[in-house]
Amino acid sequence: GKSIVSPLEYETIGLMGSNLGIVSLDVIARMNYIVNDLGLDSIDIGAALGVAAEAGLWEFGDGERAIELLNKIYKGTDLGRTLGSGAAVTGKVLGVRRVPVVKGQAISAYDPRAIKGTGVTYATTPQGADHTAGLTVRAKIDHTSPKGQAEVSRNVQINNAGYDSLGVCLFAGFGFAASPESIRDLLNARYGWQVGTDILQVLGRRALKLEVEFNRLAGFTTADNRLPKWMTEEPLSPLNTVFDVPEEDLDGIFNW
Secondary structure, three states: OOOOOOOOOHHHHHHHOHHHOOOOHHHHHHHHHHHHHHOOOHHHHHHHHHHHHHOOOOOOOOHHHHHHHHHHHHHOOHHHHHHHOOHHHHHHHHOOOOOOEEOOEEOOOOOOOOOHHHHHHHHHOOOOOOHHHOOOOOOOOOOOOOOOHHHHHHHHHHHHHHHHHHOOOHHHHHHHHHOOHHHHHHHHHHHOOOOOOOHHHHHHHHHHHHHHHHHHHOOOOHHHOOOOHHHHOOOEOOOOEOOOOOHHHHHOOOOO
16 A cells, blocks of 8 residues: 555554544544644644644544644645644634643643653643653552652653753663663763763753753743643543642752
8 A cells, every 4th residue: 555654653643543532543644644744743733633623623533524624734724824833822712721731832642640740741841741851651650649750750851851961862761771870881981981870860950950940031930830720620531530749849840
């Protein structure tokens, strides 16, 4: 057959599939092709389509209608320009209350009501809801409990900021986590440095301090470090959990 897109990635399937009630991988692949061709993010556009369905512009599960809406972005119609601007703008224009964004960026396919450490990351990371800033699914913790989630998120955010600073792929981090001295040894061998085993954390803290300060100067406050209120009120089945990590934990996460 004809190659449409490669690969069908988890986030795309999550946001353009299950998030929208679309079960056909063929339809999801076509949607994926369109957003790739437009140079848009499948997470944010998938969330924007969900917001549009919430507003009554189409029915969840109608894949062909979803493709029609994506094609409006191609055509540059008013609705297309709104959807192409992402979930936050779509929610504002359409007057929708339940919009899954933090700092204007759409939440990815890890629901923060079930993986609360990642919810802390969504709320507090300087760039807005971004699972790559601190995904906590591998942490040995009760992910449905609010206890200890801020510390877990902070530690992962520090490490990931360190990887970003070094230009290291986060997937390589799974290996480095089992052998943290490897980063030290590689840097010292390649550049003749004498850095310690904590170089990742040193770089990560430095980067996060700069990012947090940038946001402060740009006008962001702790009030921006919050998940959408409906996620603290509406339970997620089947565990019927809400995001209930205390706000003081969020506010103190970067009190170095």
